[in-house]
């Protein structure tokens with residue numbers, strides 16, 4: 006199994022059952038992997054201290070641990086597009102051995118021209134681009150359409166509440182984690198249908214919620230887009246029930262409980278990730 010969305014560092018918990026910071030190091034990540042039969046992870050930095058509720062380690066440390074455990078960890082890099090040397094830095098990262106770009110989490114519109122320039126460079130380097138989308142970071146889904154029209158040769162992997170709430174055609178923009186039946190024909194479905202270079206990452210509470218709210222729709226959705234959905238958890242972030250994504254098994258349990266066809270499950274839990282970044 007491949008978990009495409011993991012971090013090292015600290016996350017702050019807002020759960021009623023757990024308060025404060027949870028900090029994990031490389032031994033914790035490896036223990037999570039061993040205990041849950043995760044063979045490989047994509048390890049993602051975020052661009053600096055952008056999120057006051059997460060202190061995630063940067064690209065340098067990601068690369069160091071990936072070099073120590075090359076058969077367990079795929080290193081991703083990330084850069085703030087406002088850095089005037091962003092493209093140069095990205096090319097340097099590629100030479101250093103990074104394999105992808107993300108988690109891209111910046112307070113800019115997703116289709117900011119500086120971001121678009123970076124996505125293009127990622128496409129040229131063969132780096133998949135993993136983007137967190139919500140109302141603060143990389144909004145919004147209409148801008149994503151603009152990005153997909155502009156950039157054809159990069160793979161985009163979307164995650165976060167700003168993406169997943171559009172699994173339904175009926176969206177209340179005030180709801181971060183909407184509940185209730187999915188109305189088919191949402192932007193998620195329409196964009197996946199239209200753009201073959203677009204993928205979805207089921208990690209964190211946003212993915213879990215989107216696929217739990219209407220199991221019938223979720224099963225059809227995952228079967229239809231089996232080639233473009235990736236299993237991820239957002240380890241070491243904390244779930245609303247105070248447990249930890251990854252070790253709590255919530256994402257894999259969700260997939261298993263949907264009784265997906267064997268080939269669908271295999272694509273989601275490892276084949277698609279291998280297709281995007283080989284080892």
Ligand SMILES: [Zn+2]
Pocket residue numbers: 010012108239
């Ligand atoms: Zn994350």
